[in-house]
Amino acid sequence: MSQDASAHLPGAAPGVGVRSWAGIAPSVVLVMWQREMRRYWRDRSQIFGGFSRTVLWLVILGFGLGASLREIEGYSYAQYILPGVIVLNVLFASLQCAIALVWDREVGLLREVVVSPAPMLSVTLGKLLGGATISLVQGSIPLLFAPFIGARLSVGGLLGAWLVIFFLGIFMTALGVIIASRLKTFEGFGSISNGVIQPLYFLSGAIFPLRGVIGGVGFLDIPDHLREELRRIGVFAIGGGWVVQLPEWIQALVYVNPVSYQLDLLRYFLLRFQQLPLVADLLVTFALPPVAAVVAAWFMGRMLKQR
Amino acid sequence: MTQGAPAIVATDLSRRFGEAEAVAGVSFEVRRGEFFALLGPNGAGKSTTIHMLTTILAPTGGTAEVMGFDVVRQAYDVRRQLGMVFQDPALDERLTARENLEIHAVLYGVPRRSRRAAIEGALEWASLREVGDRRVRSFSGGMKRRLELARALMHGPRVLFLDEPTIGLDPQGRRHLWERIDALRAGGMTVLMTTHNLPEADACDRVGIIDAGRMVAIGTPAELKREHGGKPDADLEDVFIALTGRQLRDELATARDLMVSFAKQGGEHTR
Secondary structure, three states: OOOOHHHHOOOOOOOOOOOOEOOEOHHHHHHHHHHHHHHHHHOHHHHHHHHHHHHHHHHHHHHHHHOOOOOEOOEOHHHHHHHHHHHHHHHHHHHHHHHHHHHHHHHOOHHHHHOOOOOHHHHHHHHHHHHHHHHHHHHHHHHHOOHHHOOOOOHHHHHHHHHHHHHHHHHHHHHHHHHHHHOOOOOOOHHHHHHHHHHHHHOOOOOOOOEOOOOOOOOOOOOHHHHHHHHHOOOOOEOOOOOOEOOHHHHHHHHHOHHHHHHHHHHHHHHOOOOOOHHHHHHHHHHHHHHHHHHHHHHHHHHHHHO | OOOOOOOEEEEEEEEEEOOEEEEEEEEEEEOOOOEEEEEOOOOOOHHHHHHHHOOOOOOOEEEEEEOOEEOOOOHHHHHHHEEEEOOOOOOOOOOEHHHHHHHHHHHOOOOHHHHHHHHHHHHHHOOOHHHOOOEHHHOOHHHHHHHHHHHHHOOOOOEEEEEOOOOOOOHHHHHHHHHHHHHHHHOOOEEEEEEOOHHHHHOOOEEEEEEOOEEEEEEOHHHHHHHHOOOOOOOHHHHHHHHHOOOOOOOOOOHHHHHHHHHHOOHHHHO
């Protein structure tokens, strides 16, 4: 070709195209991941939110409600909700990262990405890994408070917890991408916070155990042998209170909420306390995110074609 | 693909959205090295046409080729050949100018060893060297537009698509950008731009006037004035009004417009 366009711009280098294998181009995944991380580190409000949520839930609610609830299965209330507060931070981090797509699609960089030869699967993958990494950082904030509430963490437990947090981050970012692909317009995060994050959080057993109801001071302590007997039939004694099942409709909602299982496994790694079938925990935590990622990539492709 | 083959060929290109036909059978050619303007009122189908030519929107009828590659079947090859500047900035405002350019270099597969030079060259060309490490959020409209134009050229495209490139710029910014586009043109770059700015269209090699999804006239500015102007000293505005009528083209705000106006109030950062 006689006309070499690179002559127009000093230093311009002809793109050699993007090398990819089955839609996965490592350089594209990396640069899109890096973009998410840069955006995160510069957004002080998100880091501040991670700390303020931790203080509000873990310290204020933990000690406030902990004053009337003496213990849940031998753990203080603050210790009991520690995994829940981690999950809450992960929900905010991953969904904020994903919902930014609506923005990105209409007035941001995404249009530039769409018109480029880079494979969309790699772009989606970069987004999901970015969301998961941000989740890991935000989810680790409550762990800093662990010594303060008397939770002793083992190295193995911590590594296990990080693994669960990372997979939860992938799952929730993928879910967020699917939601974002259906949103026509976006003028604030409030609807996501109230409509998605809070239901998932409250119905996951994060702040109350799945079986049992809250008793507290004024009740006689349950004798140890009765506590053992109750535990065998799957009922967990709380503090000095009488043990009652949650209403069935709440139970049903908790059981269909995938976050319940992920949280249960996280609580197992952090506190060695676990209430749901372990197989279900492992399946939901590790098998569901890859499936969600594939679905998210499909929705992303569809969203961009419809424009 | 021969040297003389046209850079862009659209044949009966159409796009419907449900019942509405945004582009209804548009045919035209853009020659290599030509500077071509798609001119038309709001909602005429200019952006839809550009989106089909740049492969980001699938046509519902007809075909189009860019540098000999089919926009549907050979989308990947088309994408490698083109540079695109969107109507509204498509930048990550939380990243610096350099970081935005770096992403572009990776997306287009600019080899690692030439990335640095490509980025610096683009900043230099856009007169943004001193502010390369500033976040794009702090840039004026003109600076963003220059950055986007430089970015679109980084990977050595053969065809440049500009969707309303000077919209929203002040006269200085407009002049500056125009000089840069002129330099590209002198260098032999093929450019297709949409506009509703008549003096800009007048400066192009050829103009296609599009209205209600149809190409109503096509030719050099001089030809159009002669054939459709209706008087000896007709300008392009006379041609435009003669062909597209006097009726106002009001449109209700779309979901996208709402987002854009939200963005202008501070948008994401008000959260």
